[in-house]
Amino acid sequence: xxxxxxxxxxxxxxxxxxxxxxxxxxxxxxxxxxxxxxxxxxxxxxxxxxxxxxxxxxxxxxxxxxxxxxxxxxxxxxxxxxxxxxxxxxxxxxxxxxxxxxxxxxxxxxxxxxxxxxxxxxxxxxxxxxxxxxxxxxxxxxxxxxxxxxxxxxxxxxxxxxxxxxxxxxxxxxxxxxxxxxxxxxxxxxxxxxxxxxxxxxxxxxxxxxxxxxxxxxxxxxxxxxxxxxxxxxxxxxxxxxxxxxxxxxxxxxxxxxxxxxxxxxxxxxxxxxxxxxxxxxxxxxxxxxxxxxxxxxxxxxxxxxxxxxxxx
Amino acid sequence: xxxxxxxxxxxxxxxxxxxxxxxxxxxxxxxxxxxxxxxxxxxxxxxxxxxxxxxxxxxxxxxxxxxxxxxxxxxxxxxxxxxxxxxxxxxxxxxxxxxxxxxxxxxxxxxxxxxxxxxxxxxxxxxxxxxxxxxxxxxxxxxxxxxxxxxxxxxxxxxxxxxxxxxxxxxxxxxxxxxxxxxxxxxxxxxxxxxxxxxxxxxxxxxxxxxxxxxxxxxxxxxxxxxxxxxxxxxxxxxxxxxxxx
Numbered sequence: 001x002x003x004x005x006x007x008x009x010x011x012x013x014x015x016x017x018x019x020x021x022x023x024x025x026x027x028x029x030x031x032x033x034x035x036x037x038x039x040x041x042x043x044x045x046x047x048x049x050x051x052x053x054x055x056x057x058x059x060x061x062x063x064x065x066x067x068x069x070x071x072x073x074x075x076x077x078x079x080x081x082x083x084x085x086x087x088x089x090x091x092x093x094x095x096x097x098x099x100x101x102x103x104x105x106x107x108x109x110x111x112x113x114x115x116x117x118x119x120x121x122x123x124x125x126x127x128x129x130x131x132x133x134x135x136x137x138x139x140x141x142x143x144x145x146x147x148x149x150x151x152x153x154x155x156x157x158x159x160x161x162x163x164x165x166x167x168x169x170x171x172x173x174x175x176x177x178x179x180x181x182x183x184x185x186x187x188x189x190x191x192x193x194x195x196x197x198x199x200x201x202x203x204x205x206x207x208x209x210x211x212x213x214x215x216x217x218x219x220x221x222x223x224x225x226x227x228x229x230x231x232x233x234x235x236x237x238x239x240x241x242x243x244x245x246x247x248x249x250x251x252x253x254x255x256x257x258x259x260x261x262x263x264x265x266x267x268x269x270x271x272x273x274x275x276x277x278x279x280x281x282x283x284x285x286x287x288x289x290x291x292x293x294x295x296x297x298x299x300x301x302x303x304x305x306x307x308x309x310x311x312x313x
Numbered sequence: 314x315x316x317x318x319x320x321x322x323x324x325x326x327x328x329x330x331x332x333x334x335x336x337x338x339x340x341x342x343x344x345x346x347x348x349x350x351x352x353x354x355x356x357x358x359x360x361x362x363x364x365x366x367x368x369x370x371x372x373x374x375x376x377x378x379x380x381x382x383x384x385x386x387x388x389x390x391x392x393x394x395x396x397x398x399x400x401x402x403x404x405x406x407x408x409x410x411x412x413x414x415x416x417x418x419x420x421x422x423x424x425x426x427x428x429x430x431x432x433x434x435x436x437x438x439x440x441x442x443x444x445x446x447x448x449x450x451x452x453x454x455x456x457x458x459x460x461x462x463x464x465x466x467x468x469x470x471x472x473x474x475x476x477x478x479x480x481x482x483x484x485x486x487x488x489x490x491x492x493x494x495x496x497x498x499x500x501x502x503x504x505x506x507x508x509x510x511x512x513x514x515x516x517x518x519x520x521x522x523x524x525x526x527x528x529x530x531x532x533x534x535x536x537x538x539x540x541x542x543x544x545x546x547x548x549x550x551x552x553x554x555x556x557x558x559x
Contacts, residue, residue: 008472015472064471066441066451089437091472094429095453098441102407107522110436121526128432130330132529139522173450174480177466181474193559217559235456235491236470241326241432242350242490250558260327264432267531271556273548274537284537289551293542305549306559 001029004082005052006073008092009044010037010064017148017190019050019155021088024146026051027115028084034076034165036061036069041162048160050153054080056165063176064092068169070099075167077104082141089145090189097145107137113150113247113268128241128264147268148190149247182236184220191220194248194269196239198224200255200276200295204232209299210254216306222246224256240265252302254295258283275299314369314460314482316360317422318393319413319443321403322377322384323349323433332528339433339528348384351428353391354495355488360426361392362493363460369423370394374416376409378402382511389506390498396509401516406434410442411519417447423463423482429454429489437487444485452484456491 005025007018018035025031033047036058044055056076061068073096077085085100087093089111101108109122113132116122121134125147137143188194195214201207207221214221221237228238239246241261247268254275256262263286266272274287275298284290291298324330324344331340348357360371373388375381376399385396399412417425425447427440437453444451454470463482468475470489498506540548552559 010471011473064476066444066453070445091454091470094437095441095451098406098410098438099445099451101438101522102410102442102445105407105520105522108406108436108438109523110438119526123529126434126525126528127324127330128435130531131332132531133434134526134528135523136526137523138520173484174452174467174478176476176478178477179471179474180476187473236475238490242354245435250552250556264326271552271558273552286534287537288534288556289548290537290539291542291545291548292539298542298545301543301545302548305545308546309549309553309559 001084002080002082003029003031003084003086004073004077004080005031005033005086006069006096007033007035007088008064008090009035009039010062012037012039012043014043014046015187015190016153017088017090019047020148020151020153021086021146022047022052023050023153024115024151025084025086032056032076032080032082034073036072038062044162045160048158049155051158052160055160055162057162058165058167060166061169064095065173066095066099067173069096070103071169072167073100074103076165085141085143087143087145089147093145097143101143104141105139106141106143107139108143108145109135109137110145112144112146115151125268129245129267130264147247149192182234186218186220188220188222188237189244189246191246192249193217193219194222194246194250195219195252196222196224196256197227197254197295198256199226206296207233209296209303213252213299213303213306216303216310224262253283254299256283257281258286314363314367314424315422316364316369316371317417317425318352318357318360318371318373319425319427319439320352320357320373320375320385320388321349321428321431322346322381323431326432330530336527336529346384348387349428349431351430351488353388355490355492356426356428357388357391357393358493358496359458359488367460372397374399374413376401376403376412376516385511386506387498389509389511390502391496392502394509396511398511398513399516400513405521405523406436406438407442407522408519410439410446412516413439414443414446415517416514417443425485427485427487429487440485440487447485450480450484452478452480452486454489455486456489458486458492
């Protein structure tokens with residue numbers, strides 16, 4: 001079976017969720033990757049380690065324009081006779097996958113959290129993480145958009161050929177006037193470890209203890225909605241129903257009560273640690289580990305213990 | 314400016330999620346439906362603000378049965394001028410997008426708005442599909458949208474940041490947090506909504522591309538294990554040795 005995986009490499013790097021999507025594709029069939037932007041052959045060659053056979057790169061297309069990227073993906077899919085097209089359900093995948101699906105009249109499964117099952121159905125997140133749906137695609141070509149961090153990635157050995165790939169991309173949809181890059185090394189949607197804090201931190205000047213813990217773990221930082229709304233933290237850190245939905249291996253929440261809207265964004269996390277002064281905080285019901293205590297005291301102690309552990313290993 | 318806003322219904326955020334018929338159908342018993350928050354707070358309200366600034370009209374469109382009329386009236390109460398309901402049980406995203414695109418082709422809109430996703434199926438599919446079917450640009454996950462004549466300046470989320478893009482109408486845009494603030498309908502709006510036009514149109518023939526075969530509920534979470542606030546060494550040990558996440 002021929003599988004095509006589209007990955008966004010506009011940052012010039014192969015991200016973890018890109019590796020994950022490629023490995024997912026390679027578990028379904030013989031995998032070709034298509035991407036765009038000015039990324040080096042050396043960086044792309046990493047994809048051999050997650051099962052890519054061939055990488056098609058269009059370096060001329062350097063924007064996220066969903067119409068143009070979808071034409072690139074369709075041309076690549078047709079050139080390798082792909083019967084499954086895989087995206088990461090990231091911000092680019094969310095824009096491009098529906099266009100490809102509608103154009104090819106190929107059923108789209110978005111938010112996949114596992115490989116296709118023996119009956120052909122693909123498990124997806126529904127009801128904001130409160131249930132799993134099993135989706136069957138009724139068309140010959142299937143499009144799957146994979147939730148970041150759902151299946152994980154384990155790079156091995158392997159080589160992939162990198163080829164330039166050109167296609168008729170049609171008209172440009174829009175002019176890009178400005179790009180604002182986020183600060184921080186770890187992208188929140190694909191982070192395995194996340195340290196998050198809420199109003200309990202009392203003010204933006206107190207975030208140092210959150211950042212210290214995140215740094216010691218190599219984690220991304222996140223926050224609750226009120227904190228983003230009052231401008232203590234940037235909006236892209238807001239996790240919850242109206243913000244980003246994430247599913248890290250570990251989610252540490254300090255000073256967040258755990259309203260249902262917040263849980264909707266984090267209930268896919270594998271392990272949840274809740275730190276709160278209020279023993280009645282609803283978040284404890286969703287937690288694996290709970291600490292009843294003041295974040296200002298608990299977080300520095302936790303950071304110190306993490307540093308000890310890192311020093312031992 | 315003619316603006317079309319796609320409105321979907323979704324269960325209230327606090328609804329208990331359960332299934333019937335051997336886990337093949339969502340259990341609607343006792344479920345309170347609301348306008349999907351992204352459609353209402355961000356897409357609809359921004360469309361209304363643009364109309365207030367520049368004139369024009371705001372039409373809402375919903376693919377659904379008469380059961381959806383209550384949430385459609387809510388959208389009218391918030392301020393939409395008129396509503397269209399394509400009379401069909403909601404199918405997959407392609408079916409919904411196809412119906413909306415057919416209507417939009419005939420009636421011609423400057424901007425088609427959707428929410429960034431629904432809170433029940435979380436697919437983020439319909440907006441991009443409408444754009445493809447209309448052969449128009451799609452600007453996804455917009456956090457602000459300003460019009461100057463027929464030129465739009467839009468901030469949108471991208472992997473690892475945000476970008477500002479500029480384009481001319483017509484186009485399709487999906488709205489995320491930041492686009493607008495929630496509006497509570499007032500009594501005058503609620504009264505006026507009762508008599509605003511709600512046109513019901515038969516659905517066009519269209520295949521479903523995917524089908525939800527069944528559902529599962531996650532296993533119940535085991536009870537929270539409490540660790541003393543003075544014993545973070547124990548927490549680290551549990552995370553390292555028991556949960557194996559660090």
